[in-house]
Amino acid sequence: MEQRNPTLRGVAWLWFGIAIAVLVVGFRQAIFLTPTDAAQGDVGRIFYYHVPIAMWSLLFPYLNFAASLAYLYWRRRDPLKALTADAFALASAEVAVVYASITLITGSIWGRAAWGIWWAWDARLTSMLLLWLLYASYLLLRRFSPTGQSHTLAAVLSVFAAVDVPIVYMSIRWWRTQHPAPVFGGGPNSGMDKSMLPAFFWNLAGWAIWGIFILLFRFALERRRQLADQEAALQAIEASLEIPQ
């Protein structure tokens, strides 16, 4: 039997500590050190959490996509590898929903203060809401589908859901509606003031390190659950063999 790995546990605690430390620095930069935005006032500081988390919210669906493809490839060829891919797909879908939820909530709170409205059916907001709905559907399908094929169906859904990610990314480039223009790669007028860069990049790094930590932690939990299910199944088989015929 595979043994617990104390080195891996030590690395996980170290990674967690680094994530918290970087996030504390990012918070300090965003709230206390960066000058107040001349146009928006202090509510503009929501940007330092909203934008980095929104950027990472588009990465986790691709990890889910890759893991789902691996699951579909291995499910008949190598079921044990398929189980591992399935655990990673579940973890990445949950983290995608967490990051997308935060993006929608913080964007809405900022929109109410900056635009005077909580929501607009603008291309970026609508495509992001669709992304959230797709991955929430993925999780609900896995949780409540009564058939034995729910993991395969969810993997197929994931392949189609990933199509929305480039649409979300390109939406503020293809259609100029309510949402602000892209901060990076949006043409000659994009970019941000130098004074904003430390707060932005500390939070970008912090939420990436945190995202990797929580993704791998959730993956490890799912693997533990799968192994517990296998152990319970083996015990049930052994118990049934001991029953006198």
Add this chain to the structure above:
Amino acid sequence: MTWHSLFALSTMEHRHLLVAYAAVLIIQGGYAGWTAWNWLRLKDTRH
């Protein structure tokens, strides 16, 4: 900005700023807490 002005809830912009940051920390912390709780609850079968 200071801790005092962060918690000065008399203006809408400060209320929204505080609620947005609190929402982020509660959602991320809540998800991490839920994962940790399940991790501790689920017996490790590998030993």
